[in-house]
């Protein structure tokens with residue numbers, strides 16, 4: 001089943017939180033919605049499920065037809081930020097969605113068990129859910145949602161707060177679990193790696209508006225404007241006054257090379273000169289913050305540059321790593 005919306009608007013206290021003219025997620029497809037804190041990602045997710053207290057207008061579609069709240073309740077399973085588990089065993093929690101849909105207890109447990117296994121928490125089945133770690137609770141909440149074989153699955157930052165290893169493992173477990181279903185999946189995240197790992201398409205949400213929607217690899221590599229560029233990590237901005245180019249050029253700092261100003265830049269690079277303001281250790285790499293006549297630029301390097309604040313520095317980026325980026329027009 002597909003889910004979508006037309007002219008979906010959410011307002012609160014006269015403030016527009018989300019305005020999405022059109023969005024569609026096909027059956028079997030995962031769409032990531034990427035946005036900064038407060039961009040409206042959770043608000044959009046809740047609006048698609050007819051959840052939440054804010055004022056909503058517009059239409060949510062299931063298989064192309066306007067859906068009622070009851071139809072959405074039947075079709076959609078959601079895993080919200082900080083999942084709430086009930087005061088019972090892990091297995092009964094995993095079975096709770098099925099029980100709500102009228103499945104008898106024994107059958108619900110039997111159907112839920114494989115999902116605990118798929119998400120790597122079968123060994124916790126008899127434990128009381130109140131004693132789980134945050135990551136274990138996330139896995140149980142995902143198992144509970146997947147166990148009902150939802151036709152639409154809405155995931156709101158399901159990996160928030162997990163350590164890097166648990167997150168990588170859970171991403172892999174979730175990808176396999178999703179492959180076994182044919183649900184339309186919306187994944188809300190602020191993490192590009194999660195979008196890459198799970199979603200064929202990605203939408204960028206900036207201040208409640210969808211600025212870009214497309215194939216994940218294409219969207220992540222070609223920001224439509226400067227706000228999208230910042231969201232996608234293209235935070236080194238080279239303005240026309242520095243490069244002689246017609247438009248702003250942007251790059252990821254890790255693609256920018258700091259050089260001494262007396263060294264010629266390598267071929268096929270665009271370089272700007274400035275003064276090193278500070279060196280920020282990143283653990284295995286350093287970020288060099290450089291002041292130019294047109295503002296700050298940054299470069300991240302793993303090479304020991306032996307540069308100190310106050311030194312003149314040249315920041316060079318291969319032309320292939322630079323993207324032209326128009327200003328924000330709205």
Ligand SMILES: Nc1ncnc2c1ncn2[C@@H]1O[C@H](COP(=O)(O)OP(=O)(O)OP(=O)(O)O)[C@@H](O)[C@H]1O
Pocket residue numbers: 012013017035036037038039040041042043044052053054190
């Ligand atoms: N019910 C509500 N009433 C009023 N304002 C709200 C309501 N829900 C959310 N907001 C506001 O809407 C904006 C978007 O919030 P939302 O939680 O959707 O952002 P988000 O992109 O999910 O952020 P985060 O990444 O921090 O979770 C925020 O400014 C928030 O304060």
